[in-house]
Amino acid sequence: MSITKHNWTKDEIIAIYNKPMMDLLFEAASIHREHHDPNVVQVSTLLSIKTGGCPEDCGYCPQAARYHTAVEGNDLMSVSQVKAQALRAKSSGSSRVCMGAAWRNVKDGPEFDQVLEMVRTINKLDMEVCCTLGMITENQAHRLAEAGLYAYNHNLDTSEEYYKEVISTRGFEDRLQTIENVRKTNVTVCSGGIIGMGESIEDRAGMLVALSTLNPQPESVPINALVAVEGTPMEEEKPVEIWEMIRMVATTRIIMPETQVRLSAGRMNMSREGQAMCFFAGANSIFAGDKLLTTPNPDVNEDMKMFEMLGLNPQKPFTKVSQPQTVEAADSQFAPLGEKPKWSRPGHSIERNLEASNKEK
DSSP, X not given: OOOOOSOOOHHHHHHHXXXXXXXXXXXXXXXXXXXXXXXXXXXXXXXXXXXXXXXXXXXXXXXXXXXXXXXXXXXXXXXXXXXXXXXXXXXXXXXXXXEEEOOSBOOSSHHHXXXXXXXHHHHTTTOEEEEEOSBOOHHHHHHHHHHTOOEEEOOOBSOHHHHTTTOSSSOHHHHHHHHHHHHTTTOEEEOOEEEOSSOOHHHHHHHHHHHHTSSSOOSEEEEEEOXXXXXXXXXXXXOOOHHHHHHHHHHHHHHSTTSEEEEOTTGGGSOXXXXXXXXXXTEEEEEESXXXXXXXXXXXXXXXXXXHHHTOEEOOTTSSSOOOOOOOGGGOSOOOOOOOOOOOOOOOOOHHHHHHHHSOO
């Protein structure tokens, strides 16, 4: 069995990425079969519990308040609304609900308490619960863990070098610090990135270096293809070719053999044949449902038809890591601290982000 390596270099990863396609696919598929059932795919449903109005300037994101997109903001969903959506997701084959809030970072208070109750509620439905809420402190990570959180998503997005060309309102080190805070609990880590933002192959390799040298490596790594949304700074970026996605998935599988590689945003532009190649290359997780936060996603019934055609089965919950116990709010050992951490604000300017924010509606 292949051994997980934690000291990959950028040159080594580029060499893997650029292998002849047949050699790359054979190696990735072989490693995949050593560590995973090739006919099982984990299915998650992504739910936007607080949409729009984000203060960040991420160049790819239609939820940033400063850009003129068609995204309409809404208040935080209620616990009962989230429970109803979770039950619907469970009935359609999802084993995990991922809740996303368009926040820069978590702030202690009523809204975070409400999210904690959502986590408790979904965990009691015997579903894995994931949250992506922005930067969090160690104490906040412990409170989420107590509530029964299974995974925390915090994408690196791209390489540390190219990150400065995408986002100016936070630093790359903040991403790593949040992951480190999550690692101080029993919550698993979900962290990946986006390709198609104008980055180079070297940047793609740089992101994979940052992820693969974490010890332990993330339990889940989403590979997203940019969905260029009108009104964002990246609205003119050309769609990623399917071969780029296949190469990225295969390379990720080779350097992170035990990780679940998630085929994420951009599947609307992929044929069934293209997705099948990604599964063969080592992808073994998808997001189901008609939306990924705010961007279109294949209908869950279409995904189930594809699964049937390919002989794939949805993964059952808690297959990789056992179900966390839920501690009720009254019994919590981690009280809100009212922290005001100084997450970084690099302060540099990104020309295309400024241009997008200054455009007329």
